[in-house]
Amino acid sequence: MPADRPIRIAVQIQPQHAPYEKIRDVAAELEDAGVDVLFNWDHFYPLYGEKDGLHFESWTMLAALAEQTTRVEIGALVNCNSYRGADLQADMARTIDHISAKGGTGRFIFGTGSGWFERDYDEYGYEFGTVGSRLDDLGEALPRIEERWARLNPAPTRKIPVLIGGGGEKKTLRLVAKHADIWHSFSDAQTLERKLGILAKHAEDVGRDVSEVEISTEIGKRTLAEVEEQVALGATLFTIGMTGPEYDMSGVAEWLSWRDGKNAGR
Known part of the structure; x- marks a missing residue:
């Protein structure tokens, strides 16, 4: 990874089991606390808990968060490519980019993936297909999204960062090598090390410097030592997941303090 790439802390506010007012307040509190994304x-x-519990849609919420916040970057971890046409996704992303700019550059991260939660497909009338067909669809969508960004008026305020989630070694990591600014996975250190080697080979094959891709993973229930192992492998973006109704923020301050100490030493 580039030596000047800072450690960043993200929080995934899972939009389930809580009223929107609570989500809005938690987002404000997290931005004030100093999280990066x-x-x-x-x-x-x-995805868990009461299967028909409270839940809100991603993109409309991201537009509201773009207007509400002033500093943090925002995005989905991750968008499902299957639910919306490629050109529409590009236009929505560009619009949220502008909403979030507040007179400067935008703060939207286009996090995307091929989809996996079959109930979403069945209930909303999308064709579920197979793992392979959904990845092929994502591979077809990404160039169209990039082409649409180049044609929109007004253009995005910056090169919108593309985050691709998933660990598939044959198709997903090749898409990461071709299109992503950030790669997100749930890998432990041993798995991450192996997959980074595969990603580097894909990047070589497509003529790209793998160091251009920021490595993102989950903190989850990992210990500090386990997270440090991932840092040693090049990971710099770490996400804490939170679910409603309470959104327990008790560990956020400690991870932000750790981030600040790591960055001060770089």
Whole structure:
């Protein structure tokens, strides 16, 4: 990784089991606390807990967060490519980029993936297909999204960072090598090391410097020592997941302090 790339802390505010007013207040509190990125996720139903519990849609929430916030970057971890046409996704991303700019450059991260939660597809009438077909669809969408960004008026305020989530070694990591500014996975250190080698080979094959890709992973229930192992491998973006109704923020301050100490030493 580039020596000057800072450690960053993100929080995924999972949009489930809580009223929107609570989500809005938590986002404000997290921005005030100093987190670098706020993510949600792109689903239509809770992923755990009460299966028909409270839940909100991703993109409309991101537009509201773009207007509400002033400093943090925002995005989905991750958008589902299957739910919206490629050109529409590009236009939505560009619009949120402008909403978030506040007279400067935008703060939107285009996090995307091929989709996996079958209930979303069944309930909303999308074709579920197969893992392979959904990845192929994502591979076809990404160039169209990039081409649409180049034609929109007004143009995005910056090169919108593309985050691709997933760890598939044959298709996903090749898409990361071709298109992503950030790669997100749930890998432990041993798995991450192996997959980084595969990503580097894909990057070589497509003529790209793999160091251009920021490495992102989850803090989850990992210990500090386990997170430090990932830092040693080049990971710099770490996400804390939070679910409603309470959104427990008790550990955020400690991770922000750790981030600041790491960055001060760089």
